[in-house]
Amino acid sequence: MAKKCIINFSLPTILFTFLYLRYLSLSVSGDSPAPYNPTDYILLNCGSSENLSSLGDERTWVSDVQSKFFPSDYNHNGASVISRAETQSSSVSDVPYSTARLSRSEFTYSFPLGPGSKFVRLYFYSAFYSDFDRFKAVFSVKTSLYTLLSNFNASANGDDPNSGTITREFCVYADGNDEMLNITFSPANPDSYAFINGIEIVSMPDNLFYTPLKPNYQGSRGLKHIGESIKFSLIDNYMSQVVFRENIGGRVIFPTEDTGMFRTWTEESNLLDGYLYDARAANLSIQLNYSKIPPYTAPGDVYRTARTMGPNATLNKSYNLTWAYPVDPGFYYILRLHFCEFEDGVADPGDRVFLIHIADMMAEESADVIQWAGGRGIPYRKDYILLMPNSDEQGKVNLSVKLQANPDDSKTRFTNVILNAIEIFKLTDSPIPSNLPQWPISQSKSSKIKTIAIVVPLVVVILVLGFFVFWRCKKFKDQSSDSDGTSQLSRNRIKTRTSKLPSELCRYFSLAQMRVATNNFDDIFIVGIGGFGNVYKGYIDDGATQVAIKRLKAGSKQGAQEFRTEIEMLSQLRHLHLVSLIGYCNEDNEMILVYDYMSYGTLQSHLYGNNIDERQPLSWKQRLQICIGAAKGLQYLHTGAKHTIIHRDVKTTNILLDDKWVVRVSDFGLSKVGATTIFKDYVTTMVKGSFGYLDPEYCRRLQLSEKSDVYSFGVVLCEVLCARPPLICTADKMHILLAEWVKRNVREKTITQIIDPKIKDEIRFECFRKFIQIVVSCIEEEGVKRPSMNDVMRGLEFASQLQESSNDENVELSGLDNVDDWLFGGGMSSNNIQMSTTSNNNSSFVYNKGMSGIVFSQLKDLEGR
Known part of the structure; x- marks a missing residue:
């Protein structure tokens, strides 16, 4: 009977079954079920009295109570206690986050490990524990060789309302000379305490990060040093912190889906709002060939998904894919970029050649993944190192990774880019002083002595100055x-x-x-x-x-x-x-x-937001006055202050209304002081802003001017007219920019069809025609063609006057047949609409000859007209 069943299976059926099972194995576990088997693997559930498994993970976390990893000799003063979090979010896993070990004095864990590189992952859940205030959890974490965390404030890092959990991941090296890896937790001051919820230690291959793909001609190891012409030497026993590990264009990859090292690959979250298409490519069925890198480098699904540009080659030349990662200045960083070509048509060298910039410096002038890897479906990685210099500005700085389509068609078949994943590691356990020479990380003994000779006197001077400042401040505090x-x-x-x-x-x-x-x-x-x-x-x-x-x-x-x-x-x-x-x-x-307090909230909430009152929508006159008020605020920033101030985040959620409907422009966190002389029209800066409002010229050239605010304000005017968000999701799930949609309807003479129905019966024809002129002028592609904010303000005031006019010719749109033919009569198109400005701040809104010679002028003296 069994023989008969086998005979009745057709060849296509057998082939389909085999391919389907192969596809499932690839998509779940990659091409190798366990490409790396760690020699050391420890999961410690701190504060727990029993061994537990986390839901959906099945890995067993070992209790630290009476554990060999927490010997009583290291529990100084016997003061550490175990406790359960008083409350726990439903989104937080019980293991290892429900229990913790806490202490107001120093305590130490001790782990017997073999020699080699290790991942050390620390898990924290910032919550209230019995007799411990979560806001006083400030402490340091050290090993015998490294400082992992210094004055770490758990509550400041764990205030995410959706979680409160914190994970810190480090790469450390155990030389085998010490019998134990000791991890010590030390409160910052007598009023603070230290705590830990979970500790994970897993060994990694020794050459996972420190050996390049190909040695240089001298045979020594080194990384490509961005901004320098020489290789950067890196020794094995240098500590680094994992700050980002993102699966670009793909899903989250959980620890149990990793290649044996239990890493988490998060979804990308740092892509700047400058891309035009959500082009995430995938090929889940391709069989990967790990001939260039070890199979444990990254899971297979990392190399089966990627982000690319859209299908329009011409448009791809006008923008870049840029990721910006906030990092601490004064440190060296290793960047690892993962690549794999899997798209149809890209199979030979020269098919896809693009440029890579890191921290605004050229990293690759002709990146060609096929040429690097040797073929399609072959994973590949590129490693770089750079120093993020100290900044005069406080806080973090952006480390950018920018992929640019090749502008030279003769050098590439496809004008496009590709990236599969990004990993970023911060080196050293202390920042590099800006006044000291930058030295390579791999130092000889003599160079270390020289460094100490420089650093020690400097530290002494700093301590003396610090004591003097403290003494003076204390004396002053007593007096006032x-x-x-x-x-x-x-x-x-x-x-x-x-x-x-x-x-x-x-x-x-x-x-x-x-x-x-x-x-x-x-x-x-x-x-x-x-x-x-x-x-x-x-x-x-x-x-x-x-x-x-x-x-x-x-x-x-x-x-x-x-x-x-x-x-x-x-x-x-x-x-x-x-x-x-x-x-x-x-x-x-x-x-x-x-x-x-702005009691009437944001402009967006009155147009299409969650709080919109359908019974009392904003009238057209109210909308005009709100636009005029916002324009006046922006005009003051551009011309009324001592220096030009560019807001850089103009949008309807940053336009607020008080209880008397007075408009206030808000949120100046991204603002930038603009040009201060007539010889400089732009400020070069990283692209910041909100998607849908970003000036396309700013995205292309990274050069900011006040005309970027004008473009964003033009999008606001589109929202006011149409009551639609700046990014429209169509039925086929494609995103359309509102500004482009408005321009298309102007070109096709269908603009009146997209007006908010609530106000269509209120708008007078001449006012509407003037308003459309202003909108189209503001959202011009080139900044030089856009009006100044002063001209926009005066144009809106003029449009308001036309709305209020009692002239019989100013009929409402609802009273006209074929309104768009009236608006664009005489063969007029959007290209015939322009707003010309003069140097004396007068402005004229001009219809070209196709408009029967009608010219409307706007003078400074409105009442005089």
Whole structure:
């Protein structure tokens, strides 16, 4: 009977079954089920009295109670305790995050390990434990050779409302001379404590990071040093921290899906809002050939997914794919880029050749993955190292990775790029002083002695100066304090910490005052959530004044630099249409801004946001006045301040309304001081802003000007007219930019079909025609063709006058047949609409000859007209 069943199977059926099973094996576990078997593997569940497995993981975490890894000799004073988190989010795994070991004195874990490189992963859950305040968890973590964490503030890093969990991953080297790897946790001061929820140690192949693919001609090991012409020597026993590991264009890859080292490959989250297509390529069925790199380098699914550009070769030349990673300045960083060509048609050298820039420096002028790897479906990696120099600005700096399509068609068959994954590692356990020479990481004994000879006197000088400053500040504190209980020393300390923050123009609030104002940051008081963090409604001055309180969240893409920029900008700017900064708080790693409360919220919420009141939509006249107010605020930034200020994040969520419908432009964290002389029209900077509002010329050239704000404001005008978001998702899930959609409807003479139906019956014809002129002019591709914000403001005022006019000719759109034919009569198209400006700040809105010679002029003296 069995023989009969076998005979009845056809060849296609057998082949299909084999291929299907092969596909499943590839997509689940890659081409090798376990390409690396670690020699050391430890999972320690700290604070737990039993061995447990995490849900969906099946790995067993060993209890540290009476464990050989926590000998009593290392528990100084016997003061460490175990405790369970008082509350735990449903999104947080019980293992290893439900229990912790905590202590107000130093304690140590000890691990017997073989020689070689190891991953050390530390797991923390910032929560309240019995008798331990989560806000006082500040500590350091060290081994005998390395400092893993210094003055680590757990609450500042764990305030993500969705989680609160923290993972720190390190690559360390055990030389085998010591019997144990000791990991010591030390509280920062007598009032703080240290804690740990889980420790994972897993060995890695010794040459995973430190051996390049091909030795140089001298046979020595080295990495390509960005910005330098020589190789960078790196010794095996140097510690690094894993700061980013992203599966570009692909899904999250969990530890059990890794190649035996239990790494997590996250989804990409640092792609700048400058790309035009969500072009994530995938080929899950391709059989990978690990002939150039070991199979444990990365899981197979890393090399089966990637991000590329869209299909339009001409458009691909106009923008770049850029990822920006916030890192600490003053450190060396290793970058590993993963590549694998799997797309149809890309099979030979020269098919896809592109450029790679790292930190705005050329890394590869002709990146050709096929040429590097030797063929299609062959994974490959490229390693680089660079020093991120110290910055005058506080906080993190962006380490950028930019892929640029080759502008020379003769050098590539496809004008496109590809990237599969990015790994970034921070080297050294202390920053490199900016006033010392930059030395290679691999040092000889003599060079180390020279370094010590330089560093020791410098440290002595710093300590002496520090003691003097401390003594002077303490003396000054004893002599004076403010009436509100905040000492002048505290103000000075804050000013020093944030570098010249102008406390004389705005108030300083203590963290205690902020907690009282928001009922300890109760979620009930949250009125908004943004890139900076949560915005709370609060009350100060014993409840007499209602304010908006913006609190920086841990892991926010906007950090200390944006915080300082916001304070410095708003404390020196005063205008009716700019939001007013009342004060700030910078204490215990909390960064908080306090503003006037805008009770009517954002412009977006009244157009299409969640809080829109369908019964009372904004009228057309209200929308015009709001646009005029916002334009006045931006015009003041561009021309009214001492220097040109470019807002850089103009959007409907940053246009606020008070209880009298007065408009206030807000959120100056990304603002930039523009050109100060007539010889410089642009400021070169990394692209920042919000997708849908970004000036396409700014994205292409990385050169910022006030005309970038004009473009963004043009998108706002499109939203006001259409009541649609800046990025429209179509039925086929393709994203369309609102600005491009409006321009297309202007070209096709269908613009009236996309007007918000709630206001279509209110708009007078001549006002509408004027408004469309302004919109089209603002969203021109080239900045030089756009009007100034002053011209935009005056144009909107003129449009408002036309709306109010009692002239019989100013009929409403609803009273006309074939409105678009009227608007574009005489063969007029969007190319015939322009707004010309003159040097004396008068502006003219000109219709070309196709418009029967109608010319409308806008003079400064509106009432005189």
